[in-house]
Amino acid sequence: MIKKLKQQVIQAVCLEDVVQRYAELHRGSKSGKTLRCNCLFHRDESKSFKIKVTDQTYECSVCKETGDVVHLVQQLMGCGEIDALFILAEWFHIQIDKPERLIYKGRHSKSSSKQKEGLLVKNQREKVFNMILESLSFCQCSNPFFVYAHKSLELGVGPEALPDTYACLSGCMLFPVRNESGMLQGFLKYTSGGKKEEECLCVPESLADTELLGLYQAAGAIKRCGFAYLTWGSKDLLTMHVAGFTNTVACCSPALTYQQIELLLKYTNQVVIIYSGEIFKQVKTTKAIGRLSFLSVSSYRFPLHKGLSFLYNQMGLERFEYFVRQSTRLNYLNTMKDNLLSRLKSVTEQLDKVKSLEEKVQLRSDLIYMRNKLDKLADILNRNWEYLYWYFR
Numbered sequence: 001m002i003k004k005l006k007q008q009v010i011q012a013v014c015l016e017d018v019v020q021r022y023a024e025l026h027r028g029s030k031s032g033k034t035l036r037c038n039c040l041f042h043r044d045e046s047k048s049f050k051i052k053v054t055d056q057t058y059e060c061s062v063c064k065e066t067g068d069v070v071h072l073v074q075q076l077m078g079c080g081e082i083d084a085l086f087i088l089a090e091w092f093h094i095q096i097d098k099p100e101r102l103i104y105k106g107r108h109s110k111s112s113s114k115q116k117e118g119l120l121v122k123n124q125r126e127k128v129f130n131m132i133l134e135s136l137s138f139c140q141c142s143n144p145f146f147v148y149a150h151k152s153l154e155l156g157v158g159p160e161a162l163p164d165t166y167a168c169l170s171g172c173m174l175f176p177v178r179n180e181s182g183m184l185q186g187f188l189k190y191t192s193g194g195k196k197e198e199e200c201l202c203v204p205e206s207l208a209d210t211e212l213l214g215l216y217q218a219a220g221a222i223k224r225c226g227f228a229y230l231t232w233g234s235k236d237l238l239t240m241h242v243a244g245f246t247n248t249v250a251c252c253s254p255a256l257t258y259q260q261i262e263l264l265l266k267y268t269n270q271v272v273i274i275y276s277g278e279i280f281k282q283v284k285t286t287k288a289i290g291r292l293s294f295l296s297v298s299s300y301r302f303p304l305h306k307g308l309s310f311l312y313n314q315m316g317l318e319r320f321e322y323f324v325r326q327s328t329r330l331n332y333l334n335t336m337k338d339n340l341l342s343r344l345k346s347v348t349e350q351l352d353k354v355k356s357l358e359e360k361v362q363l364r365s366d367l368i369y370m371r372n373k374l375d376k377l378a379d380i381l382n383r384n385w386e387y388l389y390w391y392f393r
């Protein structure tokens with residue numbers, strides 16, 4: 001069924017037509033067999049995104065994203081294959097026989113072997129994990145960053161002597177990962193490799209997909225503040241917490257999973273994603289925004305190609321805090337402004353169409369309300385952008 005549907009869609013849709021919805025296409029070769037454009041996944045001005053017209057595949061030479069047209073839509077819209085096929089069919093007016101639509105239904109019932117894992121093994125693992133947690137020692141260091149991280153987020157060094165199965169954790173810097181109700185699920189292990197792709201490894205591996213780092217510690221603050229910051233990787237998470245943004249959670253997996261989104265949704269539907277200019281973080285964020293598109297999301301990219309911890313070290317606590325507060329708030333306000341503007345436009349259009357006096361009066365009062373709000377927003381935004389502009393020039 002899906003196979004047939006996929007065939008039908010792929011035959012009718014050109015990759016370049018889809019890409020064209022997002023970016024301006026340029027000729028990549030004389031023959032026209034390849035096309036180029038600025039990448040859809042990372043911030044790009046050198047047309048790194050290459051489309052092979054004959055193969056109907058794409059590849060970015062910088063962030064290495066590759067795939068076909070269905071995969072592209074999946075990545076950008078944050079949906080599964082079937083949904084991507086339906087989206088394409090809708091965009092390109094393809095007549096398909098609609099079976100009952102399969103929308104994302106939330107919990108993925110993963111029938112992986114991990115679930116069938118024996119109770120005995122699980123119990124044993126729990127025991128070892130709790131033993132590790134209890135003996136996590138504080139790394140000898142006076143850096144206030146680590147002092148805080150140890151005290152509030154339990155970061156510490158694992159014991160040397162551990163059973164063979166968990167030997168990979170011995171003597172390592174570990175970040176205990178708890179689920180939302182506070183139960184210890186495992187650890188994030190820091191590896192010193194200096195690799196681009198973050199510093200950590202989850203034990204057990206599945207943690208990266210099922211848990212949001214720091215959610216347990218952030219839950220109260222998220223409810224209080226009414227929104228959550230989302231960052232990538234534990235370093236950024238720690239930095240945010242140290243700076244007082246305790247409503248921060250982090251994602252460790254390559255992409256934000258639906259399980260993680262569901263967790264987040266229990267606490268808030270307002271998310272501010274913060275990320276630095278590092279390419280892999282840009283790609284992750286692009287994908288996360290696709291997945292979160294049904295929430296109120298604003299994203300803020302730091303004007304630097306280094307992580308938040310770098311920024312923190314450069315600016316010091318006070319300036320870093322001010323910077324995050326101002327810049328994400330402004331970004332959030334900007335998103336609000338855009339939403340208001342588009343609502344204003346649609347109400348104005350409606351006003352032209354409605355005939356009854358009652359409706360007109362209602363719409364006019366809506367308009368006045370929105371205009372007032374917009375004026376206030378514009379005022380705040382104008383005053384504050386100057387500061388940021390000055391700081392980064």
Ligand SMILES: [Zn+2]
Binds near residue numbers: 042048049064065
């Ligand atoms: Zn790219």
